[in-house]
Amino acid sequence: MIMQPYRKYLIFLAILILLSPLGLLLPHSFKAGDAWGEWSVKLVKEKTGTEPSGMKKGAAIYKAPVPEYQLGKEDGSLPGRSVSYIISGLIGTGIILILTFGAVKFTSRKKTE
Amino acid sequence: MHIPDGYLSPQTYVPLYGVFIVSAAAAVKKIEKKMDKKLIPYLGMAAAFSFLIMMFNIPIPGGTTGHAVGAAIIALLLGPWVTFIAVSVALIIQALVFGDGGITAIGANCVNMALVIPFVSWAVFKLIAGKSESPGRLNIAAFMAGYISLNIAALVTSIELGIQPLIASGSDGNPLYAPYPLKVAIPAMAIEHLLLFGIVEGIVTFLVFRYFLKNNKEMIGVIK
Numbered sequence: 001m002i003m004q005p006y007r008k009y010l011i012f013l014a015i016l017i018l019l020s021p022l023g024l025l026l027p028h029s030f031k032a033g034d035a036w037g038e039w040s041v042k043l044v045k046e047k048t049g050t051e052p053s054g055m056k057k058g059a060a061i062y063k064a065p066v067p068e069y070q071l072g073k074e075d076g077s078l079p080g081r082s083v084s085y086i087i088s089g090l091i092g093t094g095i096i097l098i099l100t101f102g103a104v105k106f107t108s109r110k111k112t113e
Numbered sequence: 114m115h116i117p118d119g120y121l122s123p124q125t126y127v128p129l130y131g132v133f134i135v136s137a138a139a140a141v142k143k144i145e146k147k148m149d150k151k152l153i154p155y156l157g158m159a160a161a162f163s164f165l166i167m168m169f170n171i172p173i174p175g176g177t178t179g180h181a182v183g184a185a186i187i188a189l190l191l192g193p194w195v196t197f198i199a200v201s202v203a204l205i206i207q208a209l210v211f212g213d214g215g216i217t218a219i220g221a222n223c224v225n226m227a228l229v230i231p232f233v234s235w236a237v238f239k240l241i242a243g244k245s246e247s248p249g250r251l252n253i254a255a256f257m258a259g260y261i262s263l264n265i266a267a268l269v270t271s272i273e274l275g276i277q278p279l280i281a282s283g284s285d286g287n288p289l290y291a292p293y294p295l296k297v298a299i300p301a302m303a304i305e306h307l308l309l310f311g312i313v314e315g316i317v318t319f320l321v322f323r324y325f326l327k328n329n330k331e332m333i334g335v336i337k
Binding site: 006009010012013016017019020022023024026027029030031032033034035036037038041044048050052053054055056057058059060061062063064065066067068069085088089091092093095096097099100101103104 | 114115116117118119120121122150153154155156157158160161162164165166168169170171172173174175176177178179180202203206207208209210211212213215216217270271274281283287288289290291292293298301302305
């Protein structure tokens with residue numbers, strides 16, 4: 001099995017995925033908002049009184065399928081958002097590992113042919 | 114530190130895309146030449162590690178949040194070029210799938226977090242560790258590599274944000290993009306990274322480094 005030598009590390013990653021809701025719950029309990037320089041246009045307007053037009057246009061350029069690591073509403077219940085967070089961790093990790101372990105399979109197949 | 118869409122003017126994000134693409138081409142060349150194919154899964158797990166570490170938002174009570182990137186320790190293990198690719202993969206997936214960091218800012222974010230951190234981390238470690246084999250000194254070097262590299266990345270990011278009002282303003286004189294000038298952006302980001310987030314990156318770097326130093330020293334590229 002291709003995963004065998006990496007078991008330890010994969011278990012560590014799984015633990016990180018399960019603990020990831022801490023990244024949501026801690027800011028919530030300490031009433032901390034978004035990172036500096038990552039505020040929404042609306043929040044920038046609240047803080048500065050201006051709504052930079054380029055920023056407003058730019059912010060609308062792309063809509064991610066799972067915004068803010070949330071599958072449901074961004075202001076949903078905490079347990080629901082925590083589950084979303086774990087699933088997002090799984091999705092992100094899954095995509096990354098499939099891409100890279102896939103690359104190994106692909107390159108080793110090329111060698112044997 | 115993930116710059117969203119709309120914060121950077123095209124005059125800023127286009128050149129940063131250029132830096133990113135040129136560096137990525139250089140990295141792939143270096144890796145192809147040197148790297149054992151067996152290392153690719155480690156690159157993947159490192160990318161996943163960085164992706165997950167960035168989900169752990171740390172609050173400043175009543176203020177903002179921030180997080181470690183994990184790029185400093187990956188650099189000490191796998192080298193700065195492999196780290197650049199690994200953390201870029203994580204950042205691109207964050208932008209495309211989760212809207213964390215803008216599409217237009219992928220170049221900027223990869224330069225700030227995937228390029229600056231690993232190279233600074235590697236250099237700081239070498240500088241502090243020297244040729245020493247004392248675990249104490251090596252562990253301190255690892256912590257400082259994480260602490261300083263995240264702070265340099267925050268500084269670079271705050272400069273990119275802070276120059277926006279100088280670059281582009283509308284006919285009414287108001288800024289078109291990120292509205293905060295350098296004298297606001299630099300201290301805002303520097304203080305929180307000097308006092309909290311940099312320390313977290315330092316601790317993550319130190320803890321993982323110490324684990325490998327004890328259990329799997331051959332994996333630590335920076336002391337080979």
